[in-house]
Amino acid sequence: MSKLITVSQAAGELKAADKILILAHHYPDGDTLGSGFGLCRALRAIGKTARVECSDKIPDKYRFMFENMEQAADFEPEFICAVDVADTLLLGDKLSVYADRVELCIDHHCSNTRYARKLVLNPEYAATAMIVAEIIRELGVEFDRDIAACIYTGIATDTGCFKYSNTSSYAMRMAADMLDCGINSEMINRTMFDMKSKARIELERMALDSMRFFLGDRCAVMVITNEMIEKSGAGEDDLEGLAPIPRQIEGVYVGVTMREKQDGTFRVSVRTDNHADASAICSLLGGGGHVRAAGCTISGPQDRAVETILEAVRSVIC
Amino acid sequence: MSKLITVSQAAGELKAADKILILAHHYPDGDTLGSGFGLCRALRAIGKTARVECSDKIPDKYRFMFENMEQAADFEPEFICAVDVADTLLLGDKLSVYADRVELCIDHHCSNTRYARKLVLNPEYAATAMIVAEIIRELGVEFDRDIAACIYTGIATDTGCFKYSNTSSYAMRMAADMLDCGINSEMINRTMFDMKSKARIELERMALDSMRFFLGDRCAVMVITNEMIEKSGAGEDDLEGLAPIPRQIEGVYVGVTMREKQDGTFRVSVRTDNHADASAICSLLGGGGHVRAAGCTISGPQDRAVETILEAVRSVIC
Numbered sequence: 006m007s008k009l010i011t012v013s014q015a016a017g018e019l020k021a022a023d024k025i026l027i028l029a030h031h032y033p034d035g036d037t038l039g040s041g042f043g044l045c046r047a048l049r050a051i052g053k054t055a056r057v058e059c060s061d062k063i064p065d066k067y068r069f070m071f072e073n074m075e076q077a078a079d080f081e082p083e084f085i086c087a088v089d090v091a092d093t094l095l096l097g098d099k100l101s102v103y104a105d106r107v108e109l110c111i112d113h114h115c116s117n118t119r120y121a122r123k124l125v126l127n128p129e130y131a132a133t134a135m136i137v138a139e140i141i142r143e144l145g146v147e148f149d150r151d152i153a154a155c156i157y158t159g160i161a162t163d164t165g166c167f168k169y170s171n172t173s174s175y176a177m178r179m180a181a182d183m184l185d186c187g188i189n190s191e192m193i194n195r196t197m198f199d200m201k202s203k204a205r206i207e208l209e210r211m212a213l214d215s216m217r218f219f220l221g222d223r224c225a226v227m228v229i230t231n232e233m234i235e236k237s238g239a240g241e242d243d244l245e246g247l248a249p250i251p252r253q254i255e256g257v258y259v260g261v262t263m264r265e266k267q268d269g270t271f272r273v274s275v276r277t278d279n280h281a282d283a284s285a286i287c288s289l290l291g292g293g294g295h296v297r298a299a300g301c302t303i304s305g306p307q308d309r310a311v312e313t314i315l316e317a318v319r320s321v322i323c
Numbered sequence: 324m325s326k327l328i329t330v331s332q333a334a335g336e337l338k339a340a341d342k343i344l345i346l347a348h349h350y351p352d353g354d355t356l357g358s359g360f361g362l363c364r365a366l367r368a369i370g371k372t373a374r375v376e377c378s379d380k381i382p383d384k385y386r387f388m389f390e391n392m393e394q395a396a397d398f399e400p401e402f403i404c405a406v407d408v409a410d411t412l413l414l415g416d417k418l419s420v421y422a423d424r425v426e427l428c429i430d431h432h433c434s435n436t437r438y439a440r441k442l443v444l445n446p447e448y449a450a451t452a453m454i455v456a457e458i459i460r461e462l463g464v465e466f467d468r469d470i471a472a473c474i475y476t477g478i479a480t481d482t483g484c485f486k487y488s489n490t491s492s493y494a495m496r497m498a499a500d501m502l503d504c505g506i507n508s509e510m511i512n513r514t515m516f517d518m519k520s521k522a523r524i525e526l527e528r529m530a531l532d533s534m535r536f537f538l539g540d541r542c543a544v545m546v547i548t549n550e551m552i553e554k555s556g557a558g559e560d561d562l563e564g565l566a567p568i569p570r571q572i573e574g575v576y577v578g579v580t581m582r583e584k585q586d587g588t589f590r591v592s593v594r595t596d597n598h599a600d601a602s603a604i605c606s607l608l609g610g611g612g613h614v615r616a617a618g619c620t621i622s623g624p625q626d627r628a629v630e631t632i633l634e635a636v637r638s639v640i641c
């Protein structure tokens with residue numbers, strides 16, 4: 006069970022430490038990477054040795070976060086800090102060796118399993134990057150353009166570019182502060198939200214084809230199979246950002262995106278509007294997340310997996 | 324030629340006036356309507372008689388701006404104020420009778436033709452609604468939830484939900500202030516940016532099917548035919564926002580969306596990244612617009628229309 010600490014205590018822990026290894030979650034997104042690289046850059050600015058690791062390959066679109074950063078010499082970590090990692094399972098295969106050794110976790114998921122020795126948790130915040138920004142301020146590091154771009158990306162991606170209900174005025178003002186550091190937010194937003202590969206467009210077309218409606222059209226389910234991924238030539242990068250699509254349809258309370266995995270199970274993303282609690286749905290199936298966006302894993306085959314998730318949806322919205 | 328006046332002078336003009344008619348531009352969008360209804364509500368709050376008019380029917384998605392507002396008794400206007408209307412031509416048919424009588428224009432388009440007697444112009448601002456918000460402050464009106472929702476919508480729609488390069492930190496902070504008034508920004512953003520009908524999803528799928536690539540994949544062309552519109556059951560509202568899709572594809576400099584019209588001609592939207600000038604392409608074909616977004620009309624049949632636009636694209640990017 007973690008000891009809950011404040012932002013300023015977390016800054017104190019980091020100031021006292023060195024050879025800091027920062028862990029991002031697998032299937033890395035803008036918030037875990039923005040938090041990780043933002044923090045790493047700030048720690049280096051105060052003379053610390055630090056690096057970020059992730060079990061999965063970091064998608065190209067996040068390269069700007071680290072491409073002008075010096076590669077850290079391979080050091081034996083003395084202090085391990087996880088960012089935006091709610092559960093040690095989310096460390097993924099490669100980083101699972103550190104599961105018992107996380108000294109500090111910085112997170113905004115209320116589902117955090119409190120595996121770290123110390124935990125800064127703020128479930129009110131839209132992004133872990135907002136907590137990291139406060140820690141960076143406490144460290145006395147000035148936000149340069151690179152740090153600001155990392156923090157901005159974390160906030161922008163976790164709020165759907167300031168679109169979702171988790172976008173507080175504080176989140177917007179913090180993003181505004183990052184704009185004032187001279188970041189190219191248009192480039193970041195174009196890369197995060199607009200740019201699609203040809204393979205992605207093809208995959209999207211097939212995914213839209215698969216869309217089915219249930220429970221009086223209040224639930225829409227989209228399935229992405231291995232066959233579609235193969236046929237379209239889509240890479241891991243191309244699979245991101247599909248989850249919101251079903252819920253964008255008028256009248257849909259619960260949007261479900263199911264992605265077939267190599268082992269035949271389905272990774273399920275659930276998005277809801279204010280009529281339903283996504284984390285309640287997913288927790289029925291051993292998953293978790295936020296009220297409007299949550300996830301779980303269900304075993305196949307496809308038809309049974311769809312039935313399983315529908316049953317959970319039905320029990321929550323009916 | 325308009326006299327340029329300040330925000331505080333504009334507030335003075337409005338304070339001294341009554342029976343104020345506010346004009347929005349035709350093909351109304353979130354900024355002209357948000358500016359109009361935001362200002363109208365504020366004027367009523369200080370006891371003025373005011374109403375908003377538009378030549379075109381206001382799309383349903385903007386209903387929230389006025390549905391709980393009292394209908395103004397039909398009054399003979401004594402003071403006419405245009406918001407976000409750069410040119411009297413944009414008043415549209417019905418409102419063209421007022422073209423010579425506009426006392427005050429509030430606008431952010433640097434292309435404003437200065438037709439009004441007095442003009443508050445700030446081309447630095449992403450939205451006219453930002454200028455209106457400053458005027459409302461000068462009027463001494465407190466922002467209630469309804470006014471704030473109007474102003475927020477103007478800023479959000481004109482910045483593509485804070486995504487475009489015109490998003491200043493000031494724009495974000497002003498939007499944050501509106502959030503603090505308790506608006507339901509998620510509802511607004513979902514309605515403005517995310518909500519799609521089932522017919523729209525079906526149309527999008529067919530449009531993606533039609534996508535073809537040219538000029539070494541630097542140009543993508545998507546065609547929306549009358550048959551697709553009919554088959555999908557898409558209405559006029561469902562056709563909005565398709566134009567950006569082809570240019571969102573990685574490596575595409577020029578994205579072309581061609582929409583077949585009833586008379587067999589094609590309305591062409593061209594979107595470009597920083598490699599090409601959309602207005603240069605369209606002006607070769609008798610159209611025009613901005614550097615990144617422009618349009619023109621080409622006669623059919625489809626294959627010849629595609630050749631025509633490709634020739635223009637080729638001459639500009641090669």
